[in-house]
Amino acid sequence: xxxxxxxxxxxxxxxxxxxxxxxxxxxxxxxxxxxxxxxxxxxxxxxxxxxxxxxxxxxxxxxxxxxxxxxxxxxxxxxxxxxxxxxxxxxxxxxxxxxxxxxxxxxxxxxxxxxxxxxxxxxxxxxxxxxxxxxxxxxxxxxxxxxxxxxxxxxxxxxxxxxxxxxxxxxxxxxxxxxxxxxxxxxxxxxxxxxxxxxxxxxxxxxxxxxxxxxxxxxxxxxxxxxxxxxxxxxxxxxxxxxxxxxxxxxxxxxxxxxxxxxxxxxxxxxxxxxxxxxxxxxxxxxxxxxxxxxxxxxxxxxxxxxxxxxxxxxxxxxxxxxxxxxxxxxxxxxxxxxxxxxxxxxxxxxxxxxxxxxxxxxxxxxxxxxxxxxxxxxxxxxxxxxxxxxxxxxxxxxxxxxxxxxx
Ligand code: ARG
Numbered sequence: 001x002x003x004x005x006x007x008x009x010x011x012x013x014x015x016x017x018x019x020x021x022x023x024x025x026x027x028x029x030x031x032x033x034x035x036x037x038x039x040x041x042x043x044x045x046x047x048x049x050x051x052x053x054x055x056x057x058x059x060x061x062x063x064x065x066x067x068x069x070x071x072x073x074x075x076x077x078x079x080x081x082x083x084x085x086x087x088x089x090x091x092x093x094x095x096x097x098x099x100x101x102x103x104x105x106x107x108x109x110x111x112x113x114x115x116x117x118x119x120x121x122x123x124x125x126x127x128x129x130x131x132x133x134x135x136x137x138x139x140x141x142x143x144x145x146x147x148x149x150x151x152x153x154x155x156x157x158x159x160x161x162x163x164x165x166x167x168x169x170x171x172x173x174x175x176x177x178x179x180x181x182x183x184x185x186x187x188x189x190x191x192x193x194x195x196x197x198x199x200x201x202x203x204x205x206x207x208x209x210x211x212x213x214x215x216x217x218x219x220x221x222x223x224x225x226x227x228x229x230x231x232x233x234x235x236x237x238x239x240x241x242x243x244x245x246x247x248x249x250x251x252x253x254x255x256x257x258x259x260x261x262x263x264x265x266x267x268x269x270x271x272x273x274x275x276x277x278x279x280x281x282x283x284x285x286x287x288x289x290x291x292x293x294x295x296x297x298x299x300x301x302x303x304x305x306x307x308x309x310x311x312x313x314x315x316x317x318x319x320x321x322x323x324x325x326x327x328x329x330x331x332x333x334x335x336x337x338x339x340x341x342x343x344x345x346x347x348x349x350x351x352x353x354x355x356x357x358x359x360x361x362x363x364x365x366x367x368x369x370x371x372x373x374x375x376x377x378x379x380x381x382x383x384x385x386x387x388x389x390x391x392x393x394x395x396x397x398x399x400x401x402x403x404x405x406x407x408x
Pocket of ligand 1: 087088089090121122173174175182184268
């Protein structure tokens with residue numbers, strides 16, 4: 001009998017998957033729940049998989065690995081898909097895929113399976129990741145095949161005594177992990193309609209935020225957040241702590257229409273307070289530690305990095321090459337950023353770096369000024385020489401110079 005390892009969330013769809021694959025395809029199912037910080041009672045999830053018919057159900061705590069191997073790289077790359085989305089779901093799929101493959105080896109499985117639909121990005125990420133990690137494994141996608149409506153799935157679960165709690169009947173599709181929450185469906189499918197307040201669970205409404213401003217300090221080592229208010233903190237713990245702190249100030253919500261890899265424009269609602277704040281802090285520290293041309297070139301590559309992760313190409317030579325470049329740019333991105341929280345806002349209010357490039361004696365207008373003022377006149381003349389020559393010899397239209405009162 002064939003054996004399949006299923007990426008199991010404990011929700012309605014993957015619970016139905018367990019039973020449906022057994023009945024329709026006559027396979028043995030091993031359920032694998034990967035903890036990437038989504039919260040929930042994993043023992044209850046494990047038992048639910050067994051009740052649904054899994055021959056084995058395992059839980060893997062991948063939070064530290066997820067933060068240190070995946071999220072930290074995305075922070076170093078300031079990765080925001082289409083300039084906004086910090087890749088909540090996209091980053092978690094490769095780490096889940098890696099554990100699926102590991103479990104397939106451990107349990108001697110022939111295939112892995114996921115509960116993604118055919119319309120989304122997550123199927124792309126799971127399947128491409130598994131194919132690059134283990135080309136010999138088959139990848140099964142029951143949800144893409146069964147053609148159930150949500151009602152059908154609920155009925156199927158009831159008929160087979162698969163225990164589903166009422167929370168699964170919410171009208172939204174939610175994907176959650178350390179980086180934040182992605183909320184889709186329901187009334188949000190109309191991009192004109194504001195997301196209902198009840199979709200948010202980790203960010204408060206701005207009107208409920210503390211009136212009192214407050215600050216926290218993030219310390220970075222070569223681009224990676226390593227301390228919070230001076231205390232060494234593993235990244236997964238820092239993100240959890242900051243989600244609570246920053247979320248309470250009503251910062252971190254995103255409402256956007258994005259381009260899915262499968263060609264659909266989709267209305268997405270996210271809340272990711274810590275991830276957004278850490279990227280703001282990181283960019284701020286880069287501004288003081290990175291040489292100008294390096295900053296420019298890196299900024300040009302950042303959207304490419306985000307696209308790659310979004311498009312399911314985490315395990316790819318380009319991602320590795322870009323990471324090598326990014327790491328090289330991060331050698332001196334070490335220092336501290338003082339972040340300030342006000343209702344609905346989170347911003348950098350101070351930054352310092354021992355090997356920073358900010359040079360007080362060059363920047364100051366005070367007596368300590370060490371800038372060579374005499375160099376400026378010749379520099380500026382040569383800087384503009386080319387356009388000055390053009391204006392003298394070739395300009396055909398008279399420049400518009402305002403008449404009358406002139407200032408400055
Ligand atoms: N649109 C986002 C992405 O592709 C979120 C996907 C959320 N997934 C889900 N199963 N609800 O990364």
